[in-house]
Amino acid sequence: MRYIRSAVLAVIAIFLITIALANRGPMTLRLMPEPLQALFGIDWEVTLPVFVILVIAVAVGVFLGFVWEWVREHKHRAAATTERRQRQELEKQVRATAPREKGGDDILALVEKS
Structure with a gap:
């Protein structure tokens, strides 16, 4: 199983790597x-390789999916x-009302009690 997982990861x-190089x-x-940009005076821009943008987009999508499901x-x-x-709470109540005879049969203890 470990070899199959390693092969799939490889x-x-x-x-x-092929996508990144392409x-x-x-x-x-x-x-x-x-x-x-000219109207508001905000001219923020960044230049990155395409594969970095793809990886960031996938990571953001996965994160949003996890948050949505959570x-x-x-x-x-x-x-x-x-x-x-x-x-x-029910287990606690059962333990509190159960007979406390040691070595005896629980069913016999209930019958004798009634």
């Missing part, structure tokens, strides 16, 4: 279009927490 690494050209990202599944986590607390 293939992914080769694929990513997309080395520079690309300029601007915060706003040029007419709006928020979406909040109700399930809250329900699980509530159920766990109820189960622990």
Whole structure:
């Protein structure tokens, strides 16, 4: 299994390196279009290789997907927490009411008690 995982990771690494080498050209990202830059006086821009922009875009997309799912599944986590607390409370009540005879049969102890 370890060899299969290593092989898959190697293939992914080769694929990513190939994409990076094929997309080395520079690309300029601007915060706003040029007419709006002149209007607002904001002329922020950065020039990066295309593969860096692709990696950043994928990382931001994955992060947003994780956050979206975490928020979406909040109700399930809250329900699980509530159920766990109820189960622990019920177990505590059962332990408090259970017969405390050592070495005896629990069912016989219940029958004798009634």
